[in-house]
Amino acid sequence: MSWVWIAVAVVVVAAGALTPLLTGRRQRALASNDEAVAARSRYHQLGHYVEDGPEHVTDERAAALLRTARERWLTAGSLLARATTEADFTQAEAVAVEGLGAVADAHVQLGRPGPRVPRRRDPEDG
Amino acid sequence: MKRWFGVPRWLVGAVVLGVAGCVLVFGVASPPEPVSALAREVVDGLRTTSVYEQPGGPGLIDAQRSRELIGDRAIVVVLLAEPLLDDPTYVTDPRAEHCAEIADLVATSVVILYAFDDRGEYDAEYCVGPEFANDANPVDPQDYVSGVVGGVHLGTHFRVTETDRFAEVEEYVYTFDHYTMRDSPNGVPRRGIVVPPPPTPDAPQAWQVVLALGGIVAGTIALFVLVRATGGLVARRGSRTAAAHTRAERINARLNRLADTVLHPEPPNNARAARRQADLAARYVALLATVESGAPAEAERALTELEEAAR
Structure with a gap:
């Protein structure tokens, strides 16, 4: 007995x-939720311009920028699929914002209204 | 974290609780009186009989006849062989001290203790258990010490010899009956069950208990710290793994951007520009090999160089 x-007792x-460690991990997981929402929001915004953007662009400069935006969109999607930490989501958001910047430049080149690009967040800043 | 005196509140609370517990356990509660080895031996011998005779005794009291005479009366006889020596801590003489100690353990009986003293005299001491006089036996305990002893001395003056003092026990029993029949409405009280005393720690054992308690506390703290450190180690390892994963993903994202530049170059204007594009493509392939080799620092350095070259 x-x-x-x-x-x-053991x-x-x-x-x-272990309780403080486990609750700390849970708090960290909840903290990364905001980053995940922001990253997915930017990713879907970029997806809207990439998938439903202008077709048959004759301007080579604009076409290159749109191609870059598509690449950034695919990369952001890949990052989001494997993201588990706040830093991962921040990285994905930064890539999506780069893509939005390329879309914005392409639309300026084409003389069309484009997305408003948020201030670029450097993933190194967290 | 809220603090008192610069210390976390929970720690202050834990210390206060611990001190209060120690005061309650060690300060307020009085420890049981230690029981001597001789008393334990005697009481153990009295569990099934009314007479305990230590081996090697002078044989002046016939133990078997005493048992038959006493029957189940509330009387126990202790016949010691070893001399009882004086001790500075004793308030009375050694025989009375040991008699009282035994009487405390056979609380509802009277005790007749025969033993040698340090002068070599073999004599009797009479004492009464603290619960001998009770509601069922409302007698005066003093009668069974001074009163009975007076009767014993008178009745045995011419009956004891240097080799046989059984008459002293015999007279005590008869006088015992006289007093109890006179004072007790329930007749002669019967001997109660003798329960061995619980073990009580002596000074070294008390220190062992303190050391054991300290060991339990220290062991608990050690276990807590060990588990916490192990958990922290696992968590740090997880953090390092996550950081490495993030770093690899960052390199992949930069590689994708660079691939877009390398795979879709602007049409070269001259041979120099074409060679530059070819050189970029070759360095990109070499960079892929570096990334695959699993050296992230070197891959990042090469990646930065190539990104600057591609601008």
Whole structure:
């Protein structure tokens, strides 16, 4: 019977020691949720311009910029699919914003209204 | 984190609780009186009989006849062989001290203790258990010490010899009956069950208990710190893995951007520009090999160089 009490005591002590770590991890996971929402928002915004953008662009400069935007869109999607941490989502958002910048430049080149590009966030800044 | 005196509140609370617990356990609660080894031996011997005779005794009291005479009366006789030596801590003489100690353990009986003292005299001491006089046996305990002893001395003056003092026990039993029949409405009280005393720690054992308690506390703290450190180590390892994953993803994102530049170059205006594009493509392929080799620092350095060259 005493072994049962010893086992219970060990479990209680271990739970007390691990609880702050587990709750800290949960808090970190919840904190990254905002980053995930922002990154997915930018990704979908970029997707709108890439998939439903102008077809048969004759301007070579604008076509190159739109091609770059598509590449950034695909890259951002790839990053989002594997993102697990706040830094991953921040990186994906930065790539999507780069794509939006390329779309904006292409639309200026074509003389059409484009997206408003948010201030570029450097992933190194977190 | 809220603090008192620069210390986290929960820690202050834990220390206060611990101190209060120590005061309650060690300060307020009085520890049980330690029982001597001799008393334990005697009481153990009295569990099934009314007479305990230590081996090697002088044999002045016939133990078997005493048992038959006493029957189940609330009387126990202790016949010691070893001399009881004086001790500075004793308030009375050694025989009375040991008699009282035994009487405390056979609380509802009277005790007749025969033993040698440090002068070599073999004599009796009479004492009464603290619960001998009770509601069912409302007698005066003093009668069974001074009163009975007076009767014993008178009745045995001419009956004891240097080799046989059984008459002392015999007279005590008869006088015991006289007093109890006179004072107790329930007749002669019967001997109660003798329960061995619980083990009580002596000074070294008390220190062992303190050390054991300290060991339990230290072990608990050590276990807590160990589990916490292990958890922290695992968490840090997870953080390092996540950081490496993020770094690899960042390199891949930069590689994709560079691939777009390398794979879709502007039409070259001259041979120099064409050679430059070919050189960029070759360096990009070499960069892919560096990335695959799993050296992120070198890959990042080469990537930065190539990005600057591609501008």
